[in-house]
Amino acid sequence: MIDLRYVKKLIEMIDESTVDSIEISSDKGMKIRISKSPQQRGTVQVAAPLPVPAMLPSAVAGRATPGEGLPAVTEPETPGRAEASKTQLLEVKSPMVGTFYQSPEPGAKHYVAVGDRVSKGQILCIIEAMKIMNEIESEYAGVLREIAVQDAQPVEYGQVLFRIDPNG
Amino acid sequence: MTRLRSIVNASETSAADSLYDGQSAESLAVLLSLPRVIIFDDLPSTLDVAHDLGEKGAEAGTLILADAQSAGRGRMGRVWRSDPGAGIWLTLLERPAGDESLGVLALRLALAVAPALDAFSVDPVALKWPNDLYVAGRKLAGILIEARWHGPRLDWLAVGAGINMRVPDGLEVAGLADGTDRVSVLRAIIPALRTAVATRGLLTREELRRYALRDFAARRRCTSPAEGIVAGIDAAGSLLVDTAQGRTASRAGSLILAPTDTHSLGDSA
Numbered sequence: 105m106i107d108l109r110y111v112k113k114l115i116e117m118i119d120e121s122t123v124d125s126i127e128i129s130s131d132k133g134m135k136i137r138i139s140k141s142p143q144q145r146g147t148v149q150v151a152a153p154l155p156v157p158a159m160l161p162s163a164v165a166g167r168a169t170p171g172e173g174l175p176a177v178t179e180p181e182t183p184g185r186a187e188a189s190k191t192q193l194l195e196v197k198s199p200m201v202g203t204f205y206q207s208p209e210p211g212a213k214h215y216v217a218v219g220d221r222v223s224k225g226q227i228l229c230i231i232e233a234m235k236i237m238n239e240i241e242s243e244y245a246g247v248l249r250e251i252a253v254q255d256a257q258p259v260e261y262g263q264v265l266f267r268i269d270p271n272g
Numbered sequence: 273m274t275r276l277r278s279i280v281n282a283s284e285t286s287a288a289d290s291l292y293d294g295q296s297a298e299s300l301a302v303l304l305s306l307p308r309v310i311i312f313d314d315l316p317s318t319l320d321v322a323h324d325l326g327e328k329g330a331e332a333g334t335l336i337l338a339d340a341q342s343a344g345r346g347r348m349g350r351v352w353r354s355d356p357g358a359g360i361w362l363t364l365l366e367r368p369a370g371d372e373s374l375g376v377l378a379l380r381l382a383l384a385v386a387p388a389l390d391a392f393s394v395d396p397v398a399l400k401w402p403n404d405l406y407v408a409g410r411k412l413a414g415i416l417i418e419a420r421w422h423g424p425r426l427d428w429l430a431v432g433a434g435i436n437m438r439v440p441d442g443l444e445v446a447g448l449a450d451g452t453d454r455v456s457v458l459r460a461i462i463p464a465l466r467t468a469v470a471t472r473g474l475l476t477r478e479e480l481r482r483y484a485l486r487d488f489a490a491r492r493r494c495t496s497p498a499e500g501i502v503a504g505i506d507a508a509g510s511l512l513v514d515t516a517q518g519r520t521a522s523r524a525g526s527l528i529l530a531p532t533d534t535h536s537l538g539d540s541a
Contacts, residue, residue, distance in 0.1 A: 199370065199424045203524055225422070234509055234523055235378040235402045236417040236429075243423040258524070 193267040194244045198259045202233030206255045220248045221272075228266055231259060240265065247272025292337055293454050300337075303455070304462045307331040314356070316343035318363035319418055322430035325365060326420060332367040332428075333466065337458075344434060346414060352434045353443065360435040360454050364462070366469045370426030373472045374419070375523075376509040378403040380475065381415050381431065383483055384468035388460040389413065389435070392448040398488040401502075401511045401527045405435075406488050407446035412436055431465060474507040489527055497525030 198204070206214040206229055216228050224245045231238045250267040253259055290311040292300060300309040308331065315321065318336040325334055338361045341354035354361045368374075382403035389397045389405065389412070398406045405413040413435040420427040437454065438447040448457065475483070484490065489502040500515035510521035 196423070199421050199426075200374075201523075232524070234375045236374060236419050238419045238421055241420065241422045241427075 192271075193249055193269055194246065195264045196228060196240065196242060196244070196266040196268065198231060198261060198263045198265055199240070200231060200233050200238060201261050202231040202238065202259060204253045204255065204257055204259045204265065205230040205232065206251070216248050216251075216266075218248055218251060222246065222248050222268060242266075242268065244268045244270055246270040290339075292339070295455055300335075300455070300458070304335065304458060306333045306335050306462070308334045310334070310336050312336070312338040314338065314340045314342065317341055317345055317432075318361055319345065319416070319430050319432045322363040322365045322428075322432075323418070323420065326428040326430065330365055332365065334365040335462065336363045336365075337361070345432075346416060352414065352416075353440055354434060355440050357437075358440055359437045359447075360433070360457060362433050362458075364431045364433075364465055364469075366429045366431060366466070368426070368429065368469050369472075370419075370421070370424075371472065372474060374426070376475050376507075377429075377469065378415065378417060379483065379505065379509045380468045380471060380479065381417070381465060383479060383486075384464040385413065385415070385433070385461050386486055387482075388464040389448070389457070391460060392452045392457055393446075394449050397486065399483060399486045400488040401505060402509060404488075409488075410444055410446035412446040412448070429469065431469065433461075433465070435461075475505070475509060476507075480505065480507065489529060493530035493532070494527055495530050496528040497522035502527070502529075 206216075208215070208230065215230075216222055216226070222228065222242045222245065224242055226242045227239045228242050228248075229240050231240060246268040248266060249269045249272070252264045252266065259265065290297070290313055292311045295303070297309045297311050300311070301307070310321070310325075312318070312321070315338050318338050318341065321336045322330075322334070325336070338354070340356035341352070341361050344352035344354035344361055346352045352361075373380075379399075379402050382399050382405055386397040386399055386405055393407050393412070395408045397412060400406055403415050404411055405415075413433060416432040418430045418432070420430075435457065436445050436447045437452060437457075438450075439445055484504055487502075487504060490504055492502050494500065494502050494513060497511065498513040498515050498520045500513040500520070503512040503514050503519060505511055506521060508521075508523070510523050511527060513520050513522065
């Protein structure tokens, strides 16, 4: 028998923590899985047009066939090849509401520029939120394909800040 | 923010012999109940050292002290003047959860430090939104918080604070009472800072009441972040301003008081 108070407590704990999901199994065969998805919290997602059509993420491109205005893909498409040639861009999202800055201080060199190779743990930007300067590290290594926000603009929780090509 | 790995490494070696008003790093760690204290005679910024140590896995509660900083910083590239022995220039490394409490942390830290500094100040310490500390209309101390995020996870906080012990030449700022010693001030403010970082949730009714009692700007006319009369703050730490169009709540920007109502240097951190 599942104790609903126990489940409620678990949900509250997950809700307050940075953990995204938890799965607990008991030796009596009981299994509880709780997960939260930041994308489902009704946050604002900005659908900014991508400046490099060839690098459209697969979710947007749908199929890896060359579309109008896209550079021709020379390799013949087999299902396996198509999967491999899809350029899956990884998104770095804002962990908070705040103001996006590309450099540590006004007039200073930007942390990163489109085309830069970035490494995991490299600082990409600052988001100032309630007077805390939040330095955002890259979770991924790859080539920076897009900076999705203008300098000094407000950003929402979960908003895409950068798109990185891990195979670039 | 330049990382100064080589400087840190070199200084950590020499820092072993450095004293802070006669105290060794080890004795300060005991006095302040901290896992580790590192003392520098002179360095660019204690914040940089904190980030370096954060990357290396330093424990929450690690304190970096400097007698002088050559590149002490305030918000958005402003310089924080940190002359030798003229103040307390510190950064405290902490690793709290990255939850809604962070939204009010800047205010909560100032609110915690103000009463701790009252004992060393000729006049009561006042607050200017969000977290500047003033005495008799002049800035006494500033707190700058830099957080490092790895994706959605908060790795660490570097809480930098600059407290003027005496007024540097040519600056219209405030200092603490003559004869105050820095170690006594540290013993008062470090527990206050750590408690504030550990406190979860938005500002409580009691915290709002205490903030209102020290609010430097309350009922004064301001020109930024909105034009009107400062009404106070809310539980989320937003600045409330009564404008011609009604009450606004601001979470970004700087509070600038109208010229006739200010005796201060304006916003800085």
